[in-house]
Amino acid sequence: NAGVMQNPRHLVRRRGQEARLRCSPMKGHSHVYWYRQLPEEGLKFMVYLQKENIIDESGMPKERFSAEFPKEGPSILRIQQVVRGDSAAYFCASSPQGSNEKLFFGSGTQLSVL
Amino acid sequence: SQQGEEDPQALSIQEGENATMNCSYKTSINNLQWYRQNSGRGLVHLILIRSNEREKHSGRLRVTLDTSKKSSSLLITASRAADTASYFCALPPNGANNLFFGTGTRLTVIP
Numbered sequence: 039n040a041g042v043m044q045n046p047r048h049l050v051r052r053r054g055q056e057a058r059l060r061c062s063p064m065k066g067h068s069h070v071y072w073y074r075q076l077p078e079e080g081l082k083f084m085v086y087l088q089k090e091n092i093i094d095e096s097g098m099p100k101e102r103f104s105a106e107f108p109k110e111g112p113s114i115l116r117i118q119q120v121v122r123g124d125s126a127a128y129f130c131a132s133s134p135q136g137s138n139e140k141l142f143f144g145s146g147t148q149l150s151v152l
Numbered sequence: 153s154q155q156g157e158e159d160p161q162a163l164s165i166q167e168g169e170n171a172t173m174n175c176s177y178k179t180s181i182n183n184l185q186w187y188r189q190n191s192g193r194g195l196v197h198l199i200l201i202r203s204n205e206r207e208k209h210s211g212r213l214r215v216t217l218d219t220s221k222k223s224s225s226l227l228i229t230a231s232r233a234a235d236t237a238s239y240f241c242a243l244p245p246n247g248a249n250n251l252f253f254g255t256g257t258r259l260t261v262i263p
């Protein structure tokens with residue numbers, strides 16, 4: 039049973055480009071969480087999604103950031119017109135049926151904006 | 153703030169010693185969780201303690217929860233070099249299925 043898969047592992051973008059981060063949850067999990075982590079800091083909640091629904095996006099910047107979790111396929115975190123301040127590690131986690139009692143994390147995508 | 157705050161921020165101990173880290177929070181919770189993060193990796197769930205529990209054990213881990221003081225502690229006994237990692241407490245807000253993480257304690261166990 040594969041764990042949470044995130045790709046790419048590393049992503050380099052120039053300022054103004056778009057970044058697309060993908061997350062495939064564990065088999066049977068229908069809820070996905072995205073977090074951002076700056077060096078030497080904790081995880082900051084961004085968005086919580088169920089298939090085809092955004093449950094809570096209170097942690098996501100209003101501009102340039104969007105997330106989706108379609109009926110088929112992985113969850114996508116999209117960052118448009120990236121800036122240097124977007125450089126961070128982005129982690130995805132999944133849980134079964136919306137239970138927040140144990141999240142399973144992917145290995146993260148390290149985004150570097152040049 | 154819905155997240156917890158860990159204390160200390162960093163802790164360095166010798167192998168074999170015990171490591172204690174604390175988490176304080178401000179909101180009402182129905183459970184509190186601890187996670188470990190090895191450098192450059194995702195978080196791994198360690199243990200969950202419910203609001204009606206005071207203490208819980210899992211192997212070399214011991215977690216306590218004091219809801220009156222809004223604090224929890226994680227004790228790692230007989231530490232090993234492999235325990236070197238960052239440790240985070242995580243809080244689910246009441247009535248929601250989200251999870252907020254604290255700032256973390258960076259533990260270094262010296263062989």
